[in-house]
Amino acid sequence: MGLHEECGVFGIYDPAGGCAQTTYYGLYALQHRGQEACGIATINDREQSFYKDVGLVSEVFDKQTLQRLNGTMAVGHVRYATTGARERENAQPLTIKYVKGTLAVVHNGNLVGVDQLRQKFEYQGAIFHTTSDSELIAYAIAQARLRCASVEEAVCQAASKLRGAFSLLVMSPQKLIACRDPWGFRPLCMGRKGQAILFASESCAIEAVGGRVERELEPGEVVVVQDGRVQSIRDNCRGKSHMCIFEYIYFARPDSIIAGQSVHQARVNAGRLLARQNPVPADVVVGVPDSGLDAARGYALESGLPNVMGFVKNRYVGRTFITPDQQSREQAVRIKLSALRSEVEGKRVVMVDDSIVRGTTCSQIIALLREAGATEVHMRVSAPPFISPCYFGTDIPDKDRLIACHHSIDEIRDMTGADSLDFLSLDNLQKLAPNARCGFCEGCFTEHYPIPVDGSED
CATH class of the missing domain: 3.60.20.10 (Aminohydrolase, N-terminal nucleophile (Ntn) domain)
Structure with a gap:
């Protein structure tokens, strides 16, 4: 799952x-x-x-x-x-x-x-x-x-x-x-x-x-x-809505408009916020295809660093997140992505992705950059850490399988092989979609849900 x-x-x-x-x-x-x-x-x-x-x-x-x-x-x-x-x-x-x-x-x-x-x-x-x-x-x-x-x-x-x-x-x-x-x-x-x-x-x-x-x-x-x-x-x-915030971060297509907010622009905003939140000395910014690309662009625009194509994606492989099991997901990473050596070799790389669930996939992607000659890999995540399951249609696993429930950010950094790691803060999450005419559900990041998750009256 x-x-x-x-x-x-x-x-x-x-x-x-x-x-x-x-x-x-x-x-x-x-x-x-x-x-x-x-x-x-x-x-x-x-x-x-x-x-x-x-x-x-x-x-x-x-x-x-x-x-x-x-x-x-x-x-x-x-x-x-x-x-x-x-x-x-x-x-x-x-x-x-x-x-x-x-x-x-x-x-x-x-x-x-x-x-x-x-x-x-x-x-x-x-x-x-x-x-x-x-x-x-x-x-x-x-x-x-x-x-x-x-x-x-x-x-x-x-x-x-x-x-x-x-x-x-x-x-x-x-x-x-x-x-x-x-x-x-x-x-x-x-x-x-x-x-x-x-x-x-x-x-x-x-x-x-x-x-x-x-x-x-x-x-x-x-x-x-x-x-x-x-x-x-x-x-x-x-009269009040609680749109799943992850529609903007990952699920929706970038060319969609949701509640008056461009999905593409929301992801660019996330990258800008990450760059302001925790800048790091680096040479280039790369996004993990596909939903990390817009956030990487935002990070590059805000930091002034070049935004380069760090990965080549095999377009005939489905989204890694939604392969049916862990083994097939891990096998799909190398089939799906390869690092572009000419863009990252000898470079300090800021790698932007949309989330970390278990940490296994991002570990493999970081390894791809290092194998291609990146001297440093600084990972930035355009969502806060997952600390709780979702009950409303996003299959976020239970706490036992969420890496952020058992490890600090420094520990996750070491486990994934990154030189530094930072997640979008909860405060900045609120600024992600400034034009959205809706409220948001952020329960997977905060454990505070808009309605009782047992189905009882709210």
């Missing part, structure tokens, strides 16, 4: 059809959020079709499958599991048939108090076919629909009772519904392309399909699309 985002979601209503193909391109733009499994569900003449499997978007779908799915509405999902095993049945969309018809649900985030909630539903007669907490959301909506006059009312009712992070899309035969949890842990935005109405985890996916981003959903907001008409329901809005 490594540090990774759980997933990304994409949805579209388009009376012109071809929604499966548009969703395919949208998911392709969100592939960085999950590389384990993917799926698309569509509606054609009120009939639901779907296809999903383990693998990358380009591996799972072909032209014939997309043509068969077609659709005037679609929802799609890319997944990396934080809850539930790596199996095809846990891939999303989750599709259900019940007395009121059909539903397809895609979900980004993580519920808390899952065991108690699952047990409660099972005592009510529920039979679950997956180990994913997303199935709990689908069941909660379907159960509420038996009492409610509409699907959107059922989504609102279910959302008011669930605890945790859930940016989700729900598709019935006639409606496409987007919903964001009342605490706003995960991003979800809305856009348009002609008559088409689009939803996605990140703005980059809407722009990738030729759309224009209109706005982000408010925490707790439910947006309903039916026959091209858009309705907003804000019954569950609390």
